[in-house]
Amino acid sequence: MLARNTQTKALHWLGKQLFNRNDPAAFFDPLLERLDPMLVQAHTPARVEQVIQETADTRTFLLKPAARWQGFQAGQHVNICVDVGGVRRTRTFSLSGSPQLWAQQGLVTLTIKRLPGGLVTNWLHDNLSLGAVIGLGEAFGDFLLPEPPQPVLFIAGGSGITPVLSQLEAMAAQDFRVPVTLLYFVRTQQDVIAAERLRALANCYSALTLNVIATHENDKPRYLKSQDLASVPDLKARQIFLCGPRGLMDLANELLHQHGVRQKDIHSTFFSVATPALNPDLADQTLGGQVQFEKSNLKASSEGDASLLEIAEASGLTPRHGCRMGICHQCSCRKTSGTVINRLTGQASGPGDENIQLCISIPHGPVAIDV
Amino acid sequence: MKQMTENQLQELAQDLNTIRDEVLADLGEKDARYIRRVIRLHRALEVGGRVMMPFGFIPPVFAAATLSLGLSKIIENMEIGHNVMHGQYDWMNDPTLHSQTYEWDTACSSDSWRRTHNYEHHTYTNIIGKDRDYGYALLRLSDDEKWHPAHSLQFFNYLLLSVFFQWGVGLHELEFERIRSGEIRLRDKIPFLKDALRKGGRQAFKDYMFFPLITLPVAPVVLAGNLSANLIRNLWSSTVIFCGHFTQDAETFNEKDCENESKGHWYLRQLTGSSNFTGNKWVHLLSGHLSYQIEHHVFPDLPAYRYPEISGKVQAVCRKHGIGYNTGSFRHQYGTVVKRILKYSLPDRLRLRLTNQPA
Numbered sequence: 001m002l003a004r005n006t007q008t009k010a011l012h013w014l015g016k017q018l019f020n021r022n023d024p025a026a027f028f029d030p031l032l033e034r035l036d037p038m039l040v041q042a043h044t045p046a047r048v049e050q051v052i053q054e055t056a057d058t059r060t061f062l063l064k065p066a067a068r069w070q071g072f073q074a075g076q077h078v079n080i081c082v083d084v085g086g087v088r089r090t091r092t093f094s095l096s097g098s099p100q101l102w103a104q105q106g107l108v109t110l111t112i113k114r115l116p117g118g119l120v121t122n123w124l125h126d127n128l129s130l131g132a133v134i135g136l137g138e139a140f141g142d143f144l145l146p147e148p149p150q151p152v153l154f155i156a157g158g159s160g161i162t163p164v165l166s167q168l169e170a171m172a173a174q175d176f177r178v179p180v181t182l183l184y185f186v187r188t189q190q191d192v193i194a195a196e197r198l199r200a201l202a203n204c205y206s207a208l209t210l211n212v213i214a215t216h217e218n219d220k221p222r223y224l225k226s227q228d229l230a231s232v233p234d235l236k237a238r239q240i241f242l243c244g245p246r247g248l249m250d251l252a253n254e255l256l257h258q259h260g261v262r263q264k265d266i267h268s269t270f271f272s273v274a275t276p277a278l279n280p281d282l283a284d285q286t287l288g289g290q291v292q293f294e295k296s297n298l299k300a301s302s303e304g305d306a307s308l309l310e311i312a313e314a315s316g317l318t319p320r321h322g323c324r325m326g327i328c329h330q331c332s333c334r335k336t337s338g339t340v341i342n343r344l345t346g347q348a349s350g351p352g353d354e355n356i357q358l359c360i361s362i363p364h365g366p367v368a369i370d371v
Numbered sequence: 372m373k374q375m376t377e378n379q380l381q382e383l384a385q386d387l388n389t390i391r392d393e394v395l396a397d398l399g400e401k402d403a404r405y406i407r408r409v410i411r412l413h414r415a416l417e418v419g420g421r422v423m424m425p426f427g428f429i430p431p432v433f434a435a436a437t438l439s440l441g442l443s444k445i446i447e448n449m450e451i452g453h454n455v456m457h458g459q460y461d462w463m464n465d466p467t468l469h470s471q472t473y474e475w476d477t478a479c480s481s482d483s484w485r486r487t488h489n490y491e492h493h494t495y496t497n498i499i500g501k502d503r504d505y506g507y508a509l510l511r512l513s514d515d516e517k518w519h520p521a522h523s524l525q526f527f528n529y530l531l532l533s534v535f536f537q538w539g540v541g542l543h544e545l546e547f548e549r550i551r552s553g554e555i556r557l558r559d560k561i562p563f564l565k566d567a568l569r570k571g572g573r574q575a576f577k578d579y580m581f582f583p584l585i586t587l588p589v590a591p592v593v594l595a596g597n598l599s600a601n602l603i604r605n606l607w608s609s610t611v612i613f614c615g616h617f618t619q620d621a622e623t624f625n626e627k628d629c630e631n632e633s634k635g636h637w638y639l640r641q642l643t644g645s646s647n648f649t650g651n652k653w654v655h656l657l658s659g660h661l662s663y664q665i666e667h668h669v670f671p672d673l674p675a676y677r678y679p680e681i682s683g684k685v686q687a688v689c690r691k692h693g694i695g696y697n698t699g700s701f702r703h704q705y706g707t708v709v710k711r712i713l714k715y716s717l718p719d720r721l722r723l724r725l726t727n728q729p730a
Contacts, residue, residue, distance in 0.1 A: 086403030
């Protein structure tokens, strides 16, 4: 093992000398890509094997990643990268298939809803057909099932069902003998994603109680309410997983607290960053400030909750970036001075030299970054 | 230099900004496809050259391999490396084509290049004393610099610089002339020297040790081929670069005139201090579109292959403002460069008597 490790290290060093790059294996990509896009080394290529129309605006893409992809746990997400109009775009999606599907057939699934005006989701729907190849990152995220098994309640809304699908199938495959409840909110019954798979799960996995709730089939919208939670047996003993639009997540959090559920038993993941989750006591402080882009010898000032990435782009700079939602760390760079506020956590940074993610950092007074 | 009022300069800046904005708004798929195609061509030429080289004991194969490797280095340095490092493709968000991290296939480290070329040369273009690219602190190319007997041999220095161009560029930041004059200390250049040694060593290791050694029985052939390929690249890139600012009518500036200059004044300096040459599509590709040096200096971060299509508009702006647009055939432009190097190697009195005109 050690010998092999040394050998790979030596090869990597040699590659760096010969090709002047830190990822020497990717040097041949431009040629290999022409022969077979699955040979690309810069990222893990994944080929579209099947496309399933789930609802009018949602599709599931079955992908076969190159064998070196390292697998995932139910509930995790991946970054994918695609070139849209010549620009490399990275986005994060939940893996909606079970780890068993990957282990047995080498397939993973992404279930993607068209977002109105969404650059990448629409592009994927319009361009990603059978045989197309996209780039896949390694799986990450801690929206994971309790180990050992504990009773579980899932509250999912719309396309927030995707990580839950993976988790339910994983639990069914391992025959988790604990009560499992899913409250799934959709606009109308036509908007149920993966209806077939959910029905099959409800049939074969007896521990699962499935409750699909349509919010917009009557005149009055029917959102999550206190009785929904009251009807879940032994609520306080459960691990609770939330995934859905912000409105649902906020409402669920509030109701769960009213029911006496402890914060540490609530796990949530997001699938869109719509508004900054600013800490209330920071929100009324003044955000923004003078930003100094040191490498470019440029200054810009900002007001309000614009992120450093947005400020840099508005100043005509093009820093490297990826997901734009604080996940992929493509935009990480050095802050040399000043304080920033993390858009996701609402936490303020330290004042000194440290690495920050541009896309979720909001200046809090004057800031200098190495861009 | 042409004198323009601040208002005129502002109008000039506006006219040029309009051209720039049009291109920026149009960047997309087409540009990405172009640079990826060039990169594919580079990889094919490099792989082809390296694979053929050991069979170079057959003379035509030697010629093909050397040419292939030489062209690959030219394309990588000129159309890919130089342009990527200017940030021309940063908008693609491709980490392998990012200006701040790209490392090119030549002895000069990219970090050093970004400092001396992108920052110093492109900011202080042709300002004598500030732009160290003007004559590379080796050649006297205008009478802003006093004649010294050593200048009489400068054509020989020029030839040497061309032959060893990658090493000259690699050591440019050492500022040897300022160390010699005691202006700065060698000690302060130690970090730079370390970096230069690392990168230069890497290049030498690759071309002059590794590839010859793994093909040991034919090592001398491979070594000779790699040396020749580097020589081809050195001669070509130095020639292209000399045609960019040292032609007959390319103007020089003094520091005083450029203090606190406006964007319009900077534009004017770029327009009048640079010179183009004409040629076919391949000449432009192999020169990294520095054949459109004027366009490049005005818009260093627009994808270079766009320069031909905006050249007409830039010329129209020059005509409108009565600014010269310095272009000509490659042969003519290069001829004036050689003449300029020779001319300024002479003592002023002799030069003026011979040319009978002030420069």
